[in-house]
Amino acid sequence: MMTVILTCLATYFLHMVCSVSGSISWCYHSPSCSEVTWPIIAEKHCNGTQQSPINIVTANVKANANLTSFTYVGYNDSTALTVIKNTGTSIQVTLDPKKMRVAGGNLPGRFASTEFHLHWGNGSAMPGSEHTVNGKRFPMELHIVNKPVSNTSDSLAVLGVFIEASNETGKPESWKTLTSYLTRIVKAGDKASLFRNFSMDDLLSGVDRTKYYRYLGSLTTPNCNEGVIWTVFKDPIRVSRDLIDLFSTTVYINNSSNSPLMTNIFRSVQPVNGRIVMSQVAGTKTPGLLNPTSIAANLSPSLMYPILSLTFLYCVLAFL
Template identity: 60%
Template sequence: MSVLFVSCLAVCLLPFVHTAPVSVAWCYHMPWCSDTVWSTISKECNGTEQSPINIVTADVQANTNLTSFNFTGYDDDTNLIEIKNTGHSIKVALDHEKMHVEGGDLPGLFTSMQFHLHWGNGSTMPGSEHTVDGKQYPMEGTNDTGKPESWKTLTSYLADVANAGDEACITEYISMNDLLPGVDRTKYYRYHGSLTTPNCNEGVMWTIFKEPVKVSKDLIDLFSTNVFINKASSSSLMTNNFRHIQPINGRIVTSQVTDVAGPIVPLPTNSCLSDPSVSQTEVSQSTFDLVMEEYW
């Protein structure tokens, strides 16, 4: 997504595994619980395939298996069910019985569970988790106001979930396609990484779309001015809720044969990217993470 939360859209798939919940509190803002100490909170956060990363376009390799996706239920405007302030992010629950994704060299059919968002501090301070050639996107906003209409509708619920733990039913008609206007979902980067919050589980197959979603600055600003970490009367606004860049440790980022900036080196046939993971959609200043599990 480009503006509101986008410039970079990411889809990742998380392996179908069960892990113990994090027992120690983690955060983005305080030194004793920020991402600089997450490795002491969860050992997985100190792994060798952590996310997010900086994508160096000159090092991206070609993978002809990265075909188009098949999205089921993304045009249904009744599938966004509930919005919630988790204390770390804003999360939107989806009707997972109706929403699925397959194709794109994914190892099977996956069901879309929820998406959540990461952002910086207003429309002028970058907040994307992944970067491209060292650039952290600031949710590039347009000069219009209240655009697009789908994001105006979604952000209208932020007042209802200002405090951590607040949740509200989504009664307006919005589809996932409405939230991704103009995004070419056939052009993307792919690499193996992890969740970007504790437990930081690895085995995630990340898909980062190259085209952003454009959202006007006034809507972007609503996230960093209307959402609080705890209670509005006694806590800080939720800003800069993103994890910083992690070492790539020799991992390969791939893309389609065409439309890759910089030289393309064919991917060796024995280098197969096939681990299942979660599906996240990430953007520029904000990250739009769509979480998915393999469908059984």
């Protein structure tokens, strides 16, 4: 019976993820819609207990032998990156989900890669990654959003990659090409087709994708839906400072003549609330993140029994 209840509990959390973009009007800087208002304007999720991003404290990370290597399909395909767009809150690149897939890494099945977007501060000197490691914030962070291929899971899997500044100029070439499109999408709503110049593998050059952190969190923008499977790679992409600076000096948050530049587009780190951050590093084997008992273990005792009671009732009603 306990196994059934815990399985239902895991399913409940995964079903809380609905979509990457909600219908709520939100922003980063205006007092009427900035981050401090998100728990009010998106009350259902943005004030939840499993929010992202978080500060990853490496001393508290638990080794998990279940966190194996990933399998990537289409990440070397330059035709799979189709459109780049200024959304008004980020720069987003549309990926062809029929060509790009990811599996393994203890994910519950195969996932289709649908888009990636970026978070940054105000130039390479004022960092703007969303996750931090031991309090360190990186200049930028790239998020690859993945949706399940089958109907066996409603969860999203997001791959997060830090971007570190290098002292080179115009490197790497893939990022020089990517940033060359920024002048075509200066205003919010602008978009441009990508011309098969680079692949996702090219953009992730230098990142050892067998080394990563794993935890259960949320989307980092409203609606802040929880149940997101987060993978944060330990190795950063090294991009030259001049290219990083282009993001905060080229694109604007709207299409008016007095629009502010798009800067400091990241959410503050959120409370961990007892969640366990795991790593692929070899060590004592612990239950997988998506194992129902692992999810239950991440809940405090004060929350466990009320939730189990409600979940049991939910399961009983579902079988009637």
